[in-house]
Amino acid sequence: MTAFTADRKNADLNHDPGVVGYSSNALKLFMEHLEQRPERKLLDVGPVCQENIRFFARRVKKLYVCDMFIRLDRCIRKGGPVDPIWEELDYPPNSFDGILLWELADRLDDPDVKRLVTLFHTLLRPGGMAMVVVLGDQSGSSAANAFVVAQNFRVYLRPQPHLHLPLRSRQNRDVLSMMAPFIPAKSFICRPGFMEFLFKRE
Amino acid sequence: MLKKNRKASAEPPAPSMPVAVDQKTVIGDQISIEGAIRGKENLLIEGSVKGSIEVKAHHLTVGVKGQVEAEILAANVTVSGRLAGNINATGRVEITKEADFKGEIKARSISVEDGAYLKAVIEMEREPLKSVSPSGKPEEKTSSEPIKEPLILAGKGSKGN
Numbered sequence: 001m002t003a004f005t006a007d008r009k010n011a012d013l014n015h016d017p018g019v020v021g022y023s024s025n026a027l028k029l030f031m032e033h034l035e036q037r038p039e040r041k042l043l044d045v046g047p048v049c050q051e052n053i054r055f056f057a058r059r060v061k062k063l064y065v066c067d068m069f070i071r072l073d074r075c076i077r078k079g080g081p082v083d084p085i086w087e088e089l090d091y092p093p094n095s096f097d098g099i100l101l102w103e104l105a106d107r108l109d110d111p112d113v114k115r116l117v118t119l120f121h122t123l124l125r126p127g128g129m130a131m132v133v134v135l136g137d138q139s140g141s142s143a144a145n146a147f148v149v150a151q152n153f154r155v156y157l158r159p160q161p162h163l164h165l166p167l168r169s170r171q172n173r174d175v176l177s178m179m180a181p182f183i184p185a186k187s188f189i190c191r192p193g194f195m196e197f198l199f200k201r202e
Numbered sequence: 203m204l205k206k207n208r209k210a211s212a213e214p215p216a217p218s219m220p221v222a223v224d225q226k227t228v229i230g231d232q233i234s235i236e237g238a239i240r241g242k243e244n245l246l247i248e249g250s251v252k253g254s255i256e257v258k259a260h261h262l263t264v265g266v267k268g269q270v271e272a273e274i275l276a277a278n279v280t281v282s283g284r285l286a287g288n289i290n291a292t293g294r295v296e297i298t299k300e301a302d303f304k305g306e307i308k309a310r311s312i313s314v315e316d317g318a319y320l321k322a323v324i325e326m327e328r329e330p331l332k333s334v335s336p337s338g339k340p341e342e343k344t345s346s347e348p349i350k351e352p353l354i355l356a357g358k359g360s361k362g363n
Contacts, residue, residue: 050314053324063324070319088321146316162299162317 021156025188026196028153030131037097044100047146047160055149073163093122099130107165113178121181124201132197142167231267266300
């Protein structure tokens with residue numbers, strides 16, 4: 001997988017042919033859905049980046065960021081269980097209209113994914129939407145990336161060299177199964193080989 | 203008396219005492235303060251502070267060794283250490299990759315380095331809703347390309363979760 005490097009952070013992503021990105025249909029639908037919600041509270045679990053704070057904070061009433069990637073990384077480095085990181089998501093039930101999981105589930109074992117999904121199902125309001133990205137077999141690298149959102153819902157990958165997280169490749173059916181409490185709304189296969197999923201809470 | 207004062211000012215300040223350097227007060231890493239801090243100059247915290255900090259027209263820096271638990275009102279804030287609390291800045295808030303921040307940010311502009319340990323609530327004036335054309339292409343009137351300049355956050359509304 002090609003990605004742009006941190007030193008190209010300030011490059012014009014929309015016009016630099018060397019920067020690989022893709023148009024995210026899922027993100028566009030996700031934002032359209034969010035904009036219909038009266039409260040427009042969004043949770044982004046990271047990796048948190050400046051560009052996304054700008055993009056989302058201007059489109060929602062309240063943006064919550066809680067970088068679970070860096071928390072997971074620290075937990076794994078300590079060699080202990082990852083359970084303590086879930087305590088960070090101590091928001092009241094029905095707090096959010098949208099949750100951006102990005103590829104967090106791909107970094108977790110099945111039991112932890114189950115716990116994550118149950119928790120997010122509680123945090124999401126009825127009718128709210130969650131967006132999940134699965135890197136799939138074609139990702140070619142286990143490196144963690146920030147999904148940097150740019151103009152017209154283009155998404156670019158920026159490596160996060162400070163994160164050393166395992167990658168569990170999951171297939172389409174695995175994702176649908178792990179997200180079972182949610183209703184699948186849409187899925188897309190994107191150019192770099194990713195799969196994007198939108199799930200809704202009833 | 204005068205002599206004594208001269209002598210005192212000529213001596214280097216004792217370590218771990220707040221010192222003013224170039225109109226900046228430094229709270230050293232061996233200092234702990236509980237209570238309200240108000241000031242009219244820049245402040246660098248490398249020690250421990252719990253309470254409130256008000257340097258309305260000045261720059262507050264929480265250095266890499268700093269541990270702060272406070273409500274903050276400042277013009278600009280840089281966080282490189284540990285900060286739990288709410289920031290209300292009239293100017294820029296900068297969160298560096300060494301930072302561990304938990305709280306709410308209200309500011310005119312913010313920058314966050316990749317790698318910052320962050321749990322935050324960010325509110326800003328929302329841009330007008332964009333219409334989506336029949337072709338499905340959003341008609342963006344404002345740019346959302348990666349920022350080169352600080353992003354503008356206009357804090358508004360209530361606090362907390």
